[in-house]
Amino acid sequence: MPRARLARRMSRKQPSIARLNTSTQTTLATRPSAILAGRNVSKVYRLGDVEVHALRGVSLELGAGEFVVLLGASGSGKSTLLNILGGLDVPTSGEVRYRDHVLTTATDRELTRYRREHVGFVFQFFNLLPSLTALENVELVTEIAANPLPAADVLGRVGLADRLRHFPAQLSGGEQQRVAIARALAKRPDILLCDEPTGSLDYPTGKVVLEVLERANRDLGTLTVVITHNAAIAAMADRVIRISSGEIVDVQHHATRARPEDLSW
Amino acid sequence: MVSALHRALLRDLWHLRGQVAAAALVTACGIAAFVTMLSAYRSLERARDDYYADYRFADAFAQLQRAPMSLGAALARIPGVTEIDRRIVEDVSLDVPGLAEPATGRLISLPADPSSGLNRLFLREGRWPRPGRADEAVASEAFARADGLAPGSRIGAILNGRWEELRIVGLALSPEYVYEVAPGMLFPDNRRFGVLWMDRDALAGAFGLKGAFNDLALRTAAASSLEPIIGAVDRLLEPFGGLRAYGRADQTSNRFLDDELSEIGVHATYVPAIFLGVSAFLIYMLLARLVATERGQIALLKAFGYTNARIGLHFAEFALAVVTLGSIGGIALGAYFGAGLVGIYRDYFHFPVLRFELSATVVGAAALIALGSALVAASTTVRRAVRLPPAEAMRPEPPKRYRTGRWEAVHALRRIGPSARVVLRNIARRPWRATLSVIGIAAAVATLVVGRYAFDAVDELVVAHFQSVEREDAIVNLRRVGGAAAVGSLARLPGVLRAEPFRSVPVELRFAHRHKRSVLLGIPGSGTLHRLIDAQRRPIGMPPAGIVLTRKLAEMLGARPGSRVQIEQLDGKRLRFTEPIVGVSDEPLGVAGYMDAHTLSQVLHDEGAVSGALLQIDAAHRMALFRALERTPRIAGVTIRAAALQTIREVMDRSFLLMTVVMTAFASVLVVGVVYNSARIALSERGNELASLRVLGFQRGEVARLLLGEQALLTVVAIPVGLGIGSVLCRLLVPVFDRELFRLPYVLSARTYALATLVTLAAAAVSGLLVARRIDRLDLIAVLKTRE
Ligand SMILES: Nc1ncnc2c1ncn2[C@@H]1O[C@H](COP(=O)(O)OP(=O)(O)OP(=O)(O)O)[C@@H](O)[C@H]1O
């Protein structure tokens, strides 16, 4: 497909948020339609003569509004997979599709656009801009988004209505992570990708963050993928995917999701 | 064996090579400017001192009407006088083959043994005139070369009213004419003014000066002071129509040479200072960043037991390495430019040898200055590195603290977006760094402005002077004071539209305890070709009574309108009289006093006497006129305005291009040094932040704007600051160029400001692009794995 056309199509505003909102409620039991899919995705790192197979032919389909947890040992390839799904990295072989766009052949510009318009990221180390307040960190993204939520509202939703004018250095770790989540959600992404969002947080703070993620998934119908080392968290997912040595070794479907406040670890 | 720390040093240097190169280049420019100017200075000074000593340049000079050779005994007896030279000097009109206009030749008598006496000639080519030969002459080399003359060439000359053909037999140089410029001119016009040396008896015969002389040069004992000697000479020469004697300081050629030397001296101080200041700042920034990124390593080294001194030395060595690189480059570049500058001087100043010398002293001084700037740059950062307690150094740098600035309360700034806020807060967080960056860039802008100032000023000076004051097309000087009839005959020559007579009297002006030799010009009240002007360049009328002084002359005498100055006529009847100053004329060129021609002739009791005429010429008939003038007796010299202006333009254009190129290059290095280094440091400090933005979906261009916005803003702020500093510097330079011969006005053209702005913007843009390329290489994945 000519690149220009792909770019144009990817830029088209997705009118799907409202529809997804209603559809998630009714179709949870059945399989929601896949919006993000990987087929035979492999990633090989070459370090001199040594080849590291981070992913070995992973195939998966992720549906709109789904809450998916990725579990696996350290070094099993979780982050690599998430980064490829988020358009931050390209696989060595295989294909990744977002709706009807092939990400694996997209240019850097197109991938940037994909991230900008459709993907929200939450990382272990928050990655906030230290020079901007909580509110401004969110505005930074809403400024370039097509159809954003008001930044202050989203921060209110993650419980930070009274921290709008604080700089990252003036916020606790959990608060910073909630700002990061607000920043990811404010653009109304189709996809929210979280790499160990509770990794650097203590137990109660981690729980608050999980609640926020769960609520966002429920209210906004965002496909949410969460990487964690914490198997207890898996109970709140629709689907749990286990990865080992770069391969999917197990997939579990949950008919009902546990509420984050009921989890304990 | 290379120690581990030295290996680390080399790695750091290599890793930061772009920034090291930029800082080294700025250092190199500073050192190069220093070496260029100082070595040119010393080469010129050395050539002058050797030439003056070896060829016995006189210490004092005097012109007179005519005195018997026998006066020499009395002159030689003056205490302090060691040697005298009684000469014949006459200015004549020359007919040079291949030159349309008449040229002015200065004929000077040679002693019996041409290689003896004062102001000895260096014979470059050919031979001396044979004794008694009235048709042989040695020509000054510059004049001969400019007009394509060589031994064997013939030129026409009017000797005391008789047309003669002279044969050039040799080419020579004189310490008296190192800068060979026609009287009253700024720039040498070697095609139309030249010195010819001839046999003494031949000249004496031609000008009726047998057994007499009309020009005196003398040398004095080293220790004796000049004032009493000049007084004694004046007393002896007074009965013989002596004009006041003067020392080397007032000798035209020597004076230009001195002025040039003092000018390079001025530039040799502030230009290198600007560059080395900026280079110290760049090295400081580099080191500060290095210490910040190597906190952990510093802690480890301390934990391993490395002493503070050793660690401090490590960072000092980094600074040293940068300036060493810069100094080597700078000295090489300085030697190259210095040789080039000396080459340019060879066009203006004529020495038997003018060799470029790179002295060990200059190189040593350059190295020391560079070393000093490195140590200044290193001192604070090294202290910071040394003071860091090991345990603290192990921890990562504390998170950057930002706050809302007071500026954000400004209403207009409330609505700016987050990206602009990032830019502004980063500037606000390190106000000193921003200030120094602005100063660095502004220094470049100022350098460009100052570099072009002299050209703008000369342009303006030429326009002001030749459009408002000297508006004639030609000046004809008569050999002797004549009557109105002489002007009448000039007016009848072909192509002359208008001829206005003038009277020129050498005088000494006195006011209070000050006195000054000058010339008093009598111009007709109805005249239009030579006008007096006020500060706004508006013409002012010639008052019927009293004297008008040029502003510079009034200043030199400490007199103002209303003051009564005493005037002593130095030729003719040597009358003394007093006149009130009735006006001041703001002429940028030369010094003079003016009186109404009629009034002046009444005061001097020589009704109707004229020294020459100002001509307005019909361009269509100028060739015929020139031919007629070349054959007209009684003419000592003709100055053609258009030719003089063309010379000025040519001289300006030649040095202008070179100066602009060099200044542009130097200033660009400054801008690139500051902008590139600041942007690279920002990229290194905020790389993670920028990578995060890419993750969030910011395109490269948007991230680049965020990174470079800071530099762009600082550049935009620095430009007007630099234009301001440049203008102030030029104002400060005005006194340097306030000379008796010319006064540069304070003017800067719009083109100068535009050029400075454009060069700065272009250099900043290039630096920005160089850094922006690196945004493509940001590792988006790595940033997610590291804790800020
Ligand atoms: N840039 C890289 N170069 C070489 N090898 C890499 C690179 N990034 C990841 N790997 C390797 O790929 C494999 C998968 O890494 P990945 O980061 O996906 O693991 P992970 O499952 O996220 O582990 P963790 O839970 O520790 O974060 C690992 O063996 C890792 O060493």
Ligand SMILES: [Mg+2]
């Ligand atoms: Mg990982």
